[in-house]
Amino acid sequence: MKSAAMGRLLFDVSFTRTQARPAGISRTVARLLESMARAGTGDGVLAVSFHSSGLRRPTAGWMTAAAPQPATTGNFSLGATRSWLTEGLAPRVSALLPMALRRWAWTTFHRLRFDRISRGDVAVEVRTGDVLFLGDASWNYEIWKAAKQVRAAGGRVVLMVHDIMPIRQPGFCSPIFAWMFVRWLTKVLACSDAVVCNSKATEDDLRSWAASAGLDLPPTRHFRLGHDATGVGAAGPVRPQLARFTAGDVPCFASVGTFEPKKNYGFLLDAFEQLWDRGLPMRLVIAGRPAAQAAAVIQRLLGHPERDRRLLTLLDASDAEIAHLYGHCRALVLASRFEGFGLPLVEARTQGCAVIASDLPVFRELADEGVFLFAQDSREELQQWVVRLADQAPEAPLPRMAPFSWDDSARQCLAAMEEMLRPRAAPPQRARAAATIEADRGGLQT
Secondary structure: OOOOOOOOEEEEOOOHHHOOOOOOHHHHHHHHHHHHHHHOOOOOEEEEEOOOOOOEEOOOOOOHHHOOOOOOOOOOOHHHHHHHHHHHHHHHHHOOOOHHHHHHHHHHHHHHHHHHHOOOOEEOOOOOOOEEEEOOOHHHOOHHHHHHHHHHOOOEEEEEEOOOHHHHOHHHOOHHHHHHHHHHHHHHHHOOOEEEEOOHHHHHHHHHHHHHHOOOOOOEEEOOOOOOOOOOOOOOOOOHHHHHHHOOOOOEEEEEOOOOHHHOHHHHHHHHHHHHHOOOOOEEEEEOOOOHHHHHHHHHHHOOOOEOOOEEEEOOOOHHHHHHHHHHOOEEEEOOOOOOOOHHHHHHHHOOOEEEEEOOHHHHHHOOOOEEEEOOOOHHHHHHHHHHHHHOOOOOOOOOOOOOOHHHHHHHHHHHHHHHHOOOOOOOHHHHHHHHHHHHHHHHHO
């Protein structure tokens, strides 16, 4: 896909390169990079990394450490526990500091961290026509400095917005993160030539916030995220514990996603506890990576009296095990209170798995006949759908959602970028002259 609107695509991977196992935004970054490289846009795609002195090119093999890892055999590995506790310690310590000092410490720490990560990389010489694509979690570093350098060298900048949850729901994250996110978004928007969003819901939300904040947005479009052909992109072993839990005639439901407040796992557990109290035979699997801000609900799940009986918690599930859940559960249950896209919904539906989801704008946008929506925080509506699907015969599968690959997603994103960056033809001289005359006439009449 060659285009006069774009030269090289400089694809920021600064945060994703630090992740041992891509998930969420990092998975999106890795998949889009691979697919955009195959698309052959402009003068090629170049992965770049942030350094405060300018963009750099990561050394060969930078994604090797980010390749998906096989599942561990435990329910919560020692390494995951250590990481979870370490991540939880930093916010507790920083909370003791004045906010101004916290902001300075956060900014300084991350500047030094990303400079150290990329210090051995080769500097990138930006060319006229290059396009810097900011699809990574770039709020972790001062990417607007690199964006300004790109524009000064004759390049352009395209920002990808995944969601604006820290603005809409600041209670779901730490105060320092909410401050940092607003700072990042405001600064990057000011030096962006175009914006792409991962859904219409996110684009609408961004436009609404910008209008209320009095900010002028550059040209803005949205595209759809893809999914892996097998649901989550891997085949492999499934731990016996999970295989046994999802086998048999007892209806099993699953919820997938990082443990964070917006996922509403406490609400979901409350709903199933009430169903169990009513004597209804059903099981629940919750699979996701641990995060410090969800420490309380993780402890509740791991210490639950129904653990390994009617409740299974997986904090180190592999891609193959997530695919197994989609193929062996009556429905995926997404009780989220905020989402920018909702990739598990698409992954589950393309595998023919039913989805019960809270009535969020993006879930309405993605929903097909196999998605059943319930009013946010309505435990009764959620339970009604769970009971209804538990009573249905499992051998009567739903039609699958039409596949939409990462290659499809990349092509759609590139098309939106190229359309927004394409030079606009100046109006014909005659039309400009006529408009000037009409304006002059109007001025004489007033």
